[in-house]
Amino acid sequence: MIFNSLTFLVFFAIVMALHYAPFFSWKQKKINLLIASYLFYAAWNPPFVVLLWISTVVDWWAAQWMVRAKQERTRRLWMLTSVVVNLGMLGYFKYGGFLLDNFVTVAGSLGIIYHPPGWDIILPVGISFYTFATLSYTLDVYLRRSAPAGSFLNYALFVTFFPHLVAGPIMRPTELVPQFEEPRQAKSNQIFFGLALLTLGMFQKVVLADGFLAPVVEAVYDAHGKVPGMLDSWVATLAFAGQIFCDFAGYSTSAIGVALCLGFAMPDNFRFPYGAVGFSDFWRRWHITLSSWLRDYLYIPLGGNRHGQARTYMALMGTMLLGGLWHGANWTFVVWGGLHGAYLSAERWLRSRFKGVTPGRVSMLGLALLTFILINITWVFFRAKTFAGAGIVLKGMAGMQDKPVPLIAAGPMIIAMTIVSAIFGTHLAMRNTTLEAVLERTPSVAIASVWTLLLFAVIIEQGQGSAFIYFAF
């Protein structure tokens, strides 16, 4: 099920009614939420609920046996069991076809012709997200950062809780399990603020991402055989920067709003990322729950910055390459991650080289703009389905196409660039504050007016129930 669907509206109304019904105990309410979350997941593909159950049960028992183990070896064995089961499922469903294709290519290059049967495996929605969430549970217990959950119900609900289940934010057990331990009900103001966030998220997704930005992106990135020029290539790529932000941040904002309506707090996943100055700043603002997961469970275990410069750069590149691969089973995503790794490494080197230099306001603005432009170059590999496709757009961006043809009409182009400029400007202006702090300073009439317009725009845009981009990851 997706938030921007009529089915979700009905589902959410029923969940709210059950959650605030006076005749259920807290335990019964949690069971209701658990059942609702399974329904939420099954509404997309019922058989894949089994994978959720496997992940839940294996990690629960792995953590339990880890705590009871007297020897370090046994603890490690249980941790590895959890890692193998979770990454095994992820590998089979998400990377099986990719690995097979690459094997065939490598074998072919060695003169071995191999024709494997077709790999018609459907990717279970959200598997990358809940795999990382459950892994953090066993890894935190193994690393003695936290104790196992006290109740299986609380743990199962942590894994399955529908607002974060299929596209994050990737929550850690320590963030959510304690919230299930005591009865939680949102106050009226929290419910309405949650609904305001849900409206904002839906506006980003339905109106901006799907309605106005996606067609501009598709006009260039899906223009089979047509070659874009400099203007079209840049406009489409900038539009994609806006689309992917509005799509994914829209989902996270909606998820936070939905959870808040039910009385639960979820962490920020985006903090005005296009206002970043530098790439380490960007990754502290973009998909925060993933970047911090990769940092805590990959970069630090790989050595982090504790073993000299060379090892640090290797850990950085390794983390970003794998982070790229997490986004999709395609080498284009690996290159996307690799570019970010290269940016981060270059930035780290420059910072050590120019230690003590503090840029002024104008320089900061210039650096923010440079960061944004360089990030847009990485988006080309993220959006293009092939390297050939990416090459066409990059060549277009460099103004090196011989006979380009105009692909984007003026009207959609103007609207898309207005939206992207507004996003970039807003992110710059708000890079040191929060939405909440700004809202607190804003007159109620202004907030209500904007909220009205956003909600009305969502309704008259109607939406087509298209899935969020990150569902595919």
Next chain:
Amino acid sequence: MHSSTSPSERGLTGARDGALPPGLRKTAADRPGQAQPVPVRDVPARPWVKMGLSVFAAVAVLMTGWEWVAREKIGLRAGDIGDSPQAWGEARRAADYGEVAIVGDSRILFDTDQARFQALTGIRPVQVSHVGTNSRTLLEHFANDPKFHGLLIVGLADTMYFGMPVIGLAGNAVHNYDKNNKPSQLTGLWIDRWLQNYLAFMDEDYRLSRMLPKWDHGWRKGPDSPYEDVWKISETFPGRQYFMWDRILTDPYLRGHARHAWDGFKGPNISPTVAEKVIARSAEAVRRIRARGGDVVFVRPPSAPQLRVNEDKRIPRTLGWDRLLAGANAKGVHADDLPQAQHLLIPEWSHLSRQCATVFTDAYVRRLTQLTPRLKLRSDAPSPLSRADCVPANIASL
């Protein structure tokens, strides 16, 4: 469940009244290598309940106004339930168990009145056609489906059938056919249809993002502006029953725009070699359907002389239609051969008016009952219709 978070941080958990001061809103990015605490969600100190209630009231007023505009100014109607890949998939699944299915492009989709078909034969056909598509790809979709054993009526516009190398607008529906039947998609479809029975403004062609870019009347040379797109020309009712939107008849601007959007069906001539390849593939598809007990007939709905001149130039009947029937060893009904279907009302030159669709259906179904034993004229079938039943007296004004 304990965490390694500092006590001061642990104090700030869950929801909090009032926005946090700058710098206190921390995220996992600020806490490397440790268990993350319960997040803080600060709720800005604003009268959210009052604001929310005002917003809902204001939106209700705006929606009422918008619904009025949709009905009175735009001419939309409640009950026009639209179409979607999910609705196509639903019809496609139903076709496996139906006696008669219709595939084709928008012409056979608009020009078939399912109720008339049923009144004449006792069978309600399953409408699986799709706008802007090549009927041959849909024919092959059925040929590849071992479950289908019925009669397949293939409606075609010659230039699209013989000259369109790709599937066209049905691509999403056909390629994602197996993926478009998720429980949430089906419930969404049902809720959507239920709402559209009461709300006129819910119309794919009058979404915000469709309306705004129409201001661009081709400001940039080269790409087609949204103004050049095909706008709303149809209404859709249960069973994917398409009919021409009445406003195309009554509004000269919309009618003129629709005619303009077809661009005369101009294009390069279709070579006999290409046409023969299409015929060969069609013949193979027909053979496969017949091999398992099904059958195929072809129907060519009418088009206005303004388009027909270019259609005939690009693929003359002798090289296209006639060769197709011969090559596929199939029966077919061409609109030219139906005396009752001559000079019908084709307001935007490509699709019949709603009333004339009934007349054309009456004519082609009666002919089909003579061509295939799978369709029989009911003994209590209504009397034949003629041009006079659908063409208004003031036809000259169109």
